[in-house]
Amino acid sequence: MRALIVDDEALARSKLLRMLRAFPDVEVVGEASDGTAALTLAAQLRPDVIFLDVQMPEVDGFDVAASLPDDAPAVVFVTAYDQYALRAFDAHATDYLLKPVEPERLARTVQRLRVSEHGAARASIGVPAHLMIAERGQTHVVRCADIEWLEAADNYVTIHLPGRSLLIRRTLTALLSDLGPTFVRTHRSAAVALDAVLTVRPQGKGDATVVLRGGAEAPCSRQYREALMQRLQQ
Structure with a gap:
């Protein structure tokens, strides 16, 4: 299972990376600190799952998810705030992790990813405020x-x-x-x-x-x- 970690905080990315190494069938293939880099790496690396922070500068995690192509990987939202949970689950996100992420809770997420059908149709992630569009080597943030x-x-x-x-x-x-x-x-x-x-x-x-x-x-x-x-x- 190829994973991409997206979080604007380096310490949060490092912690999640260390925790995911405990699962032999999970390979972290990349890290991104903002939405632009997330979209670029998602297109280049083709991960099976993106662990996506909700609150980031300029555009949030929901905007990033809305900008992914239709054959996008599974999305697991990771955030310190619980008020986004309803929106995430209404959108059929694979899971929603609260920081600080506990090992037992992460293990349940990984198991859920193992049994999920990655080929299923992508669900709506809720109405975004922005779209991020990569074109000719640039990423445009569109309201x-x-x-x-x-x-x-x-x-x-x-x-x-x-x-x-x-x-x-x-x-x-x-x-x-x-x-x-x-x-x-x-x-x-x-x-x-x-x-x-x-x-x-x-x-x-x-x-x-x-x-x-x-x-x-x-x-x-x-x-x-x-x-x-x-x-x-x-």
Whole structure:
């Protein structure tokens, strides 16, 4: 079982590393001190599980988890605060460890990881405040509130922001599951942020064009138009 440890505190990483060495079937393949490094190492090392701190500078652990690709490894949240437990378990995290981590409690987590089905569909991790998008050697921290619309292409989604666009390796369905009710699908390959909609311009045969606050236009097919109008009225 290949593990990645993510924590902004070096002492916490070292302690967890020492504790995981007690399990002969667990190999710690990397450590990261922030979300940017976590995403880079997750892509390079392909771990089976990420032990992920919740509170970190700039973006928290939930934002990092939301930025992982759909075939992401299992996630075990590790934190000194118990108020995040409900959110973690609602998201079907494999486990939630409180610092200081006790050896007996860690052993139960490892056993749970051994019997879990790593091939199961990824669960939503709750509505994130940010997404971290690696593109052309850089990692961009994107506020979800700034996203105007989403455009799907196979297993990638183009995230359209004011004045720029970024590509993330997610499916549109999975990304919308994470982003929550502030976004609505308008087409099999498009979704819009409700707050960004300025005009819905009718087209022929029941289709429409959605004009967004930055001037961009997103497609809206007849299949999704009624649901869009209902959401806007709400």
